[in-house]
Amino acid sequence: MGQTTQLPPGFYGLGIAPKMLDILWKLKFKTPTPIQQKSIPIAIEGKDIIGVAQTGTGKTLAFGIPLIQRLAQAKGRGLVILPTRELALQADEVFQQVGRQIGLRTAVLIGGASMGMQIQMIRKNPHVLIVTPGRLIDHLEQKTVNLSDVKILVLDEADRMLDMGFAPQIKRILQTVPKDRQTMLFSATMPSEILKIASTYMKLPVQIEIARSGTTAEKVTQELYVVKKDDKSRLLDKILSENRGSVLVFTRTKHGATKIARTIRNMGHTSAEIHSNRSLNQRREALDGFKSGKYRVLVATDIAARGLDVKDIELVVNFDLPSQAEDYVHRIGRTGRAGRPGRAISIATPDQRKEVQEIERLTRSYLPVTKLPELPAPRPLMAEQPQPFRPSGGRGQSRPGSQSRRPSSGGRPPRHFGRRR
Numbered sequence: 569m570g571q572t573t574q575l576p577p578g579f580y581g582l583g584i585a586p587k588m589l590d591i592l593w594k595l596k597f598k599t600p601t602p603i604q605q606k607s608i609p610i611a612i613e614g615k616d617i618i619g620v621a622q623t624g625t626g627k628t629l630a631f632g633i634p635l636i637q638r639l640a641q642a643k644g645r646g647l648v649i650l651p652t653r654e655l656a657l658q659a660d661e662v663f664q665q666v667g668r669q670i671g672l673r674t675a676v677l678i679g680g681a682s683m684g685m686q687i688q689m690i691r692k693n694p695h696v697l698i699v700t701p702g703r704l705i706d707h708l709e710q711k712t713v714n715l716s717d718v719k720i721l722v723l724d725e726a727d728r729m730l731d732m733g734f735a736p737q738i739k740r741i742l743q744t745v746p747k748d749r750q751t752m753l754f755s756a757t758m759p760s761e762i763l764k765i766a767s768t769y770m771k772l773p774v775q776i777e778i779a780r781s782g783t784t785a786e787k788v789t790q791e792l793y794v795v796k797k798d799d800k801s802r803l804l805d806k807i808l809s810e811n812r813g814s815v816l817v818f819t820r821t822k823h824g825a826t827k828i829a830r831t832i833r834n835m836g837h838t839s840a841e842i843h844s845n846r847s848l849n850q851r852r853e854a855l856d857g858f859k860s861g862k863y864r865v866l867v868a869t870d871i872a873a874r875g876l877d878v879k880d881i882e883l884v885v886n887f888d889l890p891s892q893a894e895d896y897v898h899r900i901g902r903t904g905r906a907g908r909p910g911r912a913i914s915i916a917t918p919d920q921r922k923e924v925q926e927i928e929r930l931t932r933s934y935l936p937v938t939k940l941p942e943l944p945a946p947r948p949l950m951a952e953q954p955q956p957f958r959p960s961g962g963r964g965q966s967r968p969g970s971q972s973r974r975p976s977s978g979g980r981p982p983r984h985f986g987r988r989r
Contacts, residue, residue: 578605583612588637591669601626602778603754608633611752616773618766619754625778627754628662631722636667638750639695644719646696647745649738651729652871653678653700653848654855659724660698672696677713679703680848687712701729701737708744718745723753723765730761731892742769756901757894788900788910792924792935797917802943804828804887805835807913808865809944813882814858817867818899820888828887829867834947839865870895878902886914893926913938 578599579592592598600608603621611617611634621627635646650656656678663674675689677699683706690697690713697704697713707713721742723729729738742765751770755762758777766773795803808815817832819825822843829841840854840863858866859878870890881903890896896914903910914935916924928935 579608582608584608584633585637585640587670588633588666591666592633595665597629601630603627603776604630604633606776606778607631607752610774610776611635611750612637614638614750616750616770617752617754618758618762618770618773618775619752619778620758620776621754621756621778627724628659629666631724631752631754632659632662632666635696635720635722635752636663636670636672638720639672640670642719643717645694645717646720646722647715647718648696648698648722648724649701649704649729649741650698650724651700651732651734653680654842654851654871655725656698656700657852663696663698667695674698677703677707678848683707683710683712701734701741704741705737708740715741715745718749720750721745721752723751725755726753726762726765727755727757727759727894728898730759731894735761738765756897788903788912790900790933790935791911791913791938793913793915793938793940794918795915795940799943800887800915800917801828801831802946803915803940804832804885805944805947806941807883807885808832808835808837811883811911814861814878814880815865815883815885816858816878816881816902817865817885817887818890819867819869820891822869824888825867825869829865832865832867837865838863839867841867843869843871870899882911884910884912886912889914889916889920889923889927893923893930896927897931 579589579597582600582605584592601621603619603625607617607619607630611631617631619627619630621630631648635648639646648656648659650659656676660674660676663672666672667674673692673694674696675686675692675694675698677686677690677697679700679702681703686703686707690707704713708715723738726738729735751773753762753766753770753773793803804817817828819828822845825841825843826845829839832839840857842851842854846854854863854866855878857863867887884900884903886896886899890899900910900912903912924935
């Protein structure tokens, strides 16, 4: 195939083959992100890479384009390891989108899905295996998958995998795949444990750091409310009444997510929940419903902090502060993606000064405390009723008699944790 009639000016010159350039152009990928600009030429040369870039910057294409191109030029298989089912499914969407026109076959091996169906996919000899660590170990133990032909290994969101306790599985996988391979490791943060893996299992990796570890998305406006624990739901009610777009609410626990999703429905908003107690089909339905607008609010634990790729999320609300400061960066990175503006509101209690300071220390920025608005009266507890989606005139629409969108000037003063400022 000859050169395209209109070469993408940004992707041209990165070592990408003309056929791949043509595919990118047709898919409207016209300008590479900084991590793509720096990673693709090095990865196409076959070098090992450690890539650090804040969330939402296009890391999947940064390793996906070189992986697809190199596999098209030589025999072998690619192995992409991610921490969650949602990330694996979204990575597969990108590979299918870009690789479909050149006959690329993928197999997704994740927990919660049928082992039998996955074995059938493996028997079709896919070019790329996209996996979560635990399920890949299951297949290795049952001898249903062979990694002896892996030529390119990708660890995406590697620090998250360690946080989730996957270190033993990752070590076993790294010891199982051939030593003669290319390894690419990507993440938004780069703790010392990752560098230890790099020094042990990678060959003179090139480190690419687009933003220092802990950098938050540039166009996300951050706010902090300090309120008593018993008033958190009332504040959330006020926030949801004043912001009409899609909202992602983070909690610490799966039981908290279920409770808050129910509370939000009692406030008159459509909502769904994603956490580890939900089946794969339930999580898919919740995510698809959030993307389509069926659910205005999605309540999630940190399983979704890096597992969601939804465009145009207007607002992220940290109903609970994360247990680890690093997760704050990933949570608020769900809004303001791909250079768009976004907004993130965190709710803290007066005894959480330490957690707030840890976030500020990591991000090297000050979380401004916003004055509390006048909060609505507590809502009476209501029995949960089945909630079909109503496209108009239902409970998911604006409520008569709801609070004014404008914050009252008579609200309580903010709590400052006794700050230095």
